[in-house]
Amino acid sequence: MASRITFIGAGNMASAIIGGLIDSGVAPTDITATAPNASELTSIKERLGINTQTDNAAAVNEADVVVLAVKPQIMRAVCEELAPSIQQARPLMISIAAGLDAATIDQWLGGSNALVRCMPNTPSLVGIGASGLYANAEVSEEQRALATQLMEAVGIVEWVDDEALLEAVTAVSGSAPAYFFLMFEAMEEAAVKLGLPAETARRLAIQTGLGASAMAQQSDRDPATLKQNVMSPGGTTERAIAHMEEAQMRTIVADAMQACAKRAQEMARELSGH
Structure with missing residues (x-):
């Protein structure tokens, strides 16, 4: 995966995916994680050797993939702040936030974005997760393969063609x-x-x-x-x-x-x- 990946948010799930990506051969220098305060990034930077940044907009400018790994309650504010940079850079967007549909996130990001919604589960933290993925119409086959590779770093991946089926994924693996x-x-x-x-x-x-x-x-x-x-x-x-x-x-x-x-x-x- 010779792509530059930015994680907006550096919590447990983001850390798990980043660790899995590095274990699968992705160069730490191709990965950036952001958080509001530099102190929140010290541990992940020292442990995994990735790039860190407190400026979300600057972090997405050179990214091929942007993973939205923030709490659903602050997603709107984060997306609206990122929208101008995302509209210019046009990376693949991957959201791992529960409950927020693709159309809503896309709207907050300014519209017409290639967007994948992902429902991972907590065993991803130990590398044996199960994730359900849904892609909107803007996602190319190459980007779909990229999303698969990214989430397979922490477990298995299953795609659904109907976004509403992510609710069933939540019931059978997300909450399970x-x-x-x-x-x-x-x-x-x-x-x-x-x-x-x-x-x-x-x-x-x-x-x-x-x-x-x-x-x-x-x-x-x-x-x-x-x-x-x-x-x-x-x-x-x-x-x-x-x-x-x-x-x-x-x-x-x-x-x-x-x-x-x-x-x-x-x-x-x-x-x-x-």
Whole structure:
């Protein structure tokens, strides 16, 4: 990726992506990160050796890609400040802010920009994230490939053709790490009641989640088949799964994901003012 990349914002997600890009072979000198105060940039500059800048407009002038990595609540002010420079430089814009639709961000940037919306998740911080991406009509195939390469630095990438589907992405991956954390929490509590020390229960539950994910990822069989393969007729696993099915676990998951997607819609309206 011989492109100059500027990150507007230098928080945890930006740092994770930058670290992944450098690990994948991008030269630190091709990367710039900005923050309002130089003191906020000291750590990332020393740790990763990238360029830093407190002037957003100056930082985007030479960029081929600009990643908007600021909180949704301040996105409008940041974009409107950047608009004159963006209109002149015409880089690929990538937003990793939740809830703000592409048309709204494009309008704040002055219009007719090549813009990709990205919904990453927190496991990106440890290099095994999952990101859903949507490109507006201005994005070229070359820019699409650039966005893919950038986000693959911290995990897998899946594109959606309809921007509204990013709400489903939020439900299935963006918010979903918390679903698994809840499962680990519940398993630990139950194991303690069965007599295990809390630390032992936690380590076993988390390692089992890691192992199940790895098996599912590496197998050519679907999760339903993998589940069936663990279940012996009349055995312990069959009894546990039967109890979960009777308790309507599938309905609980479906309802939770529906609620998540609905809240994503609400947030989009609130943040864009539509």
